[in-house]
Amino acid sequence: MxxxxxxxxxxxxxxxxxxxxxxxxxxxxxxxxxxxxxxxxxxxxxxxxxxxxxxxxxxxxxxxxxxxxxxxxxxxxxxxxxxxxxxxxxxxxxxxxxxxxxxxxxxxxxxxxxxxxxxxxxxxxxxxxxxxxxxxxxxxxxxxxxxxxxxxxxxxxxxxxxxxxxxxxxKGKVGAISVLNPPATIPVPAACRPVLVWLHGYGVNGEVDESYQPLADTGAIVLGINGTEMINAVDSFRWIGPGFEGTHKAVQNGLKELAAQQCIDRKRVYLMGFSQGSQHAGALLAQHPEDYAGALLLSPGGNQPTPTVSKARGKKVYVINGKMEGPGNQQMSADFRKLFSEGNEVKSTTHDGGHFFPEDWRTSLPLALRWMMGTEA
CATH class of the missing domain: 1.25.40 (Serine Threonine Protein Phosphatase 5, Tetratricopeptide repeat)
Known part of the structure; x- marks a missing residue:
């Protein structure tokens, strides 16, 4: 025009x-x-x-x-x-x-x-x-x-x-991985480094750039994964159902690809998701606890039913959501708190905002990750 x-x-x-x-x-x-x-x-x-x-x-x-x-x-x-x-x-x-x-x-x-x-x-x-x-x-x-x-x-x-x-x-875009490593100044543990798997929200992608560095500064490798289906742009993805097995397979493939590049501690794989990715992260921990050590769930949301049965025991789960989020998101956050309440350690916080990261996420999310990994000190 x-x-x-x-x-x-x-x-x-x-x-x-x-x-x-x-x-x-x-x-x-x-x-x-x-x-x-x-x-x-x-x-x-x-x-x-x-x-x-x-x-x-x-x-x-x-x-x-x-x-x-x-x-x-x-x-x-x-x-x-x-x-x-x-x-x-x-x-x-x-x-x-x-x-x-x-x-x-x-x-x-x-x-x-x-x-x-x-x-x-x-x-x-x-x-x-x-x-x-x-x-x-x-x-x-x-x-x-x-x-x-x-x-x-x-x-x-x-x-x-x-x-x-x-x-x-x-081809080559769905499930593609993005990796952000901790600083070289952080020593590599004897059992290799833990991994934080990032599951993005609807309509974006799994790229992890330097803005995620505070999470990598905890000593964990941050592994971003593109969703299981492209939507209507080459940088826009979602996690599709029915169920959550397609996401589990994508995460395991991503971890396998990462393990071929560097040593990772498969016993210390943590999940972090936002919105739709958060729902899938919670579901993966509930259904495949042998593969994941804990989950950081940010503003969970999505159209699939939240799992009502969890096999996870002895895991650490941190749920964060905004006070101004819609009723569906509020309910799903409550559902996950309840789902993991038996036999696991659950922490929960709310922030004053809506369906987005808390304003202090560069500080609060690394603290939550350190709590899950047991490295608060």
Whole structure:
């Protein structure tokens, strides 16, 4: 999107002019959006054309005028989805035209049209996404927006192409490891170094950079692992079910790869997770206590049921969550405290924030890890 004087131009033929005179010409279009915006017809009669057009189009116009590129349009469209799908579609369409390499934009347009029951337009933009190289097959396969289209030839063709591309793109990325070692000044124990396995939250990845150094300063090797499925970007992953065995396998493969690089103490492998990764970390300790020595659970969350039975005994578990988190996260934190209460040592703290690390995490998390490893002194 480029600015030329007082004219903001997108891909032809869509041109939005600043000023009230141009907005009046959109009156006919905006009348159809009145109901979607929750403006009653009686109220609409008390408004002039400018007022109606402004109320209907202002979020879209604001997104178009204030976004520098397609990425910013995507962010704004995502925010609009929860309030008005038509407005979100308009901004996703702008992103689709703005960047002809953009895959997620036409995908989102297709999903929103499918959600509204417009199957023809949904299929049209699925084809656009496919032509641009749609590759996130697992997400497409499980997307409930397309439930009514799954038996159509268009959807089956697009899905097959996306699954083939996913297999190539995800190779070497799913389950990939990232390693952060303790400083060389910390002596290596006789039984080699302990390992802290980091299980990330939904939509990010397992890369451990220098910001995690306070954890490595405890003497533990920090091992980050990418989730078991890529979502819709090459740096965006999740831990998939059903159950937690896929995550356990990924962690064990990561530890095997790390052990081929340096000596590690397999009896002192600790888990640390956040959100979805935290739920999986707690489940792994409960179901495979022979492989893990303890777990640091930060703001656990996720859509799977939390395990109700634990085989863990003699383990150390530290649960941390924010006071401002949602009810589901609060409940899961309580569930894990209860799950490990029998035969294990459990510590628990809350911070004043929401669903994120505590502000003092660079100090508090290493202290929690030292407690689990028995090296507080």
């Amino acid at each position: 480029t600015r030329e004087g007082d004219v903001y131009r997108l891909s032809p033929p869509l041109v939005l002019y600043q000023g009230r005179s141009r907005v009046k010409t959109l009156f006919g279009i905006t009348l159809s959006a009145i109901l979607a915006l929750g403006i009653s017809s009686a109220h609409a009669e008390t408004l002039d054309a400018d007022d109606i057009a402004f109320q209907a189009l202002s979020p879209v116009v604001s997104a178009l005028l204030n976004s520098e590129d397609a990425d910013e349009l995507m962010v704004r469209a995502d925010k609009l989805e929860s309030t008005d799908t038509l407005q979100a579609i308009a901004v996703y369409l702008a992103a689709t035209r703005e960047d002809h390499k953009q895959i997620l934009a036409p995908y989102q347009v297709a999903a929103l049209f499918a959600r509204r029951g417009d199957d023809k337009l949904a299929e049209r933009f699925l084809k656009v996404a496919d032509d641009r190289g749609l590759w996130f097959g697992p997400q497409l396969a499980g997307d409930e927006d397309f439930a009514d289209l799954r038996q159509t030839s268009t959807f089956k063709s697009v899905l097959a192409n996306a699954q083939q591309r996913y297999a190539k793109i995800a």
